[in-house]
Amino acid sequence: MIKECGKDLYWPWWPSKGATSGLVDICGFEKPAYYFRKAIWTNEPVVYIAVETDSTAKDWFNCSFWNWPKVLPHWNHTTEGDTLAVHVYTNLPEVELKLNNKSLGTQYWDLDKHAFLIWNVPYSKGTLEAIGTLPNGEKKTFKLQTAGKPAKIKLVADRHELKANQQDLSYIKAFLLDENDVPVPFAENAIKFEVTGAGTLNATGNGNDKNHACYKEEQTKAYLGKCLAIVQSGSEKGIINVVARSKGLPYSNVEIKVE
Structure with a gap:
């Protein structure tokens, strides 16, 4: 059960924009x-x-x-x-x-x-x-x-191959890790996603109920040490290159093949 967006708009929990129930948050991160x-x-x-x-x-x-x-x-x-x-x-x-x-x-x-x-x-x-x-x-x-300070970004794509139909999506999770690859649970670094090649950036988010940023922004803050970018295929075959950048950290990238 994924949580829905908008249920709490008139409930006393505003500015939360969704119910607190659900097994995964609005970005698909498991609770x-x-x-x-x-x-x-x-x-x-x-x-x-x-x-x-x-x-x-x-x-x-x-x-x-x-x-x-x-x-x-x-x-x-x-x-x-x-x-x-x-x-x-x-x-x-x-x-x-x-x-x-x-x-x-x-x-x-x-x-x-x-x-x-x-x-x-x-x-x-x-x-x-x-x-x-x-x-x-x-x-x-x-x-x-126990985690230290954020030292790197790890990108994990759910799909590495898409069809060139302008509809296929790859959900790319970004995790902030310390120098020993331990997830940093409360990191809130802003992460900017740059998408080039055979696709486009469709949306970003972080699963925070109180995050009111537009999903179409290319930059989002991490929440609980992670965030999400959604990449959409274009009409031509090729490679989508996704780069994630955050101030003070080395960039991370992942490639998605479009056929």
């Missing part, structure tokens, strides 16, 4: 609740960590069809020693949580008893890791690492 549903509704092994951003995350009972506790997948907190609720969404029977390679204990998942697992963890920067054990003994892990 933590997406991974909870994925764990419940699919047979694919899932282990995913989300950390509280306010006290709604401390209890299972704050979950509903329309609301989800305020959690985010990052391990960047301001105060050492603060106790944070750490959610693990999984469909594996056993999960161990580690902080900086020190075990914080093992919990056993049973959907009949609770929807997901919660640890209360005193914050210490470093690496938070959930290790799930499949019934056959294989392991599946998920890690969060």
Whole structure:
């Protein structure tokens, strides 16, 4: 379920321009609740960590069809020693949580008893890791690492080949990473997209409900360390070159083939 735009225009949450429910935001970035549903509704092994951003995350009972506790997948907190609720969404029977390679204990998942697992963890920067054990003994892990300052842009295109029909689209996600390739969760750098060759820039956005910038702008600010550009094919075959630039960072580029 993707969130819709415009539902809250006359609701008390203005200037938010969309409902807070939905498993992905208006740009298609998955929210933590997406991974909870994925764990419940699919047979694919899932282990995913989300950390509280306010006290709604401390209890299972704050979950509903329309609301989800305020959690985010990052391990960047301001105060050492603060106790944070750490959610693990999984469909594996056993999960161990580690902080900086020190075990914080093992919990056993049973959907009949609770929807997901919660640890209360005193914050210490470093690496938070959930290790799930499949019934056959294989392991599946998920890690969060404390990020530094933005150092680079990573571009990820969902399609690298388009048809020359003036309709095909490639959705290109831009992520701000630190020098160790760790996503920077609260980076808000402005990113400008330059598109040349066999296509055009169709739209940009960042998934922020309160972002009222025009989707047709070639520049957008990152939100939660990421943003999106949509590129559209032209009528002729060739290569679309997409370059992302942000002040003080090296540029990043990706090529899309048009046939």
